[in-house]
Amino acid sequence: MARVVVDVMLKPEILDPQGQAILGACGRLGFEAVSEVRQGKRFEVEIDGEVGEDRLDDIRRLAETLLANPVIEDFELRVE
Template identity: 70%
Template sequence: MARVVVDVMLKPEILDPQGRAIAQKLPQLGFDGVTAVRQGKRFEVEIDGEADEAALDRVRKIAETMLANPVIETFDVRVL
């Protein structure tokens, strides 16, 4: 069994109000020097067998179909 991580992030040109709100609040909490924050999602997918290229392709297809909105988000697939 292998565990594959899918990180989903908004594309850079898409506004991120949640990330912006966090970045604006950080100095009030004593965290200076942070210029921007982008929020995202992380999924951990357990698969049977090895995390070979065929399995990773299958997880990429899952991410494309269900985990990310390819119009506004990008995703990265990696073995944990």
């Protein structure tokens, strides 16, 4: 069994109100060195058997159609 992690983040040009709220809280809590926060999502997908290129292509399609909104989000895959 293998695990594929899909990290989804808003594209850099898209405003991130949650990230901005966290950034504001950082300042109020004394974390002055924090200059930017972007909030995202992480999905862990368990796969039976080995993860080859065909399986990664399946997970890539899953991310494009269900896990991420490709209009406003980017995603990355990695095998753990």
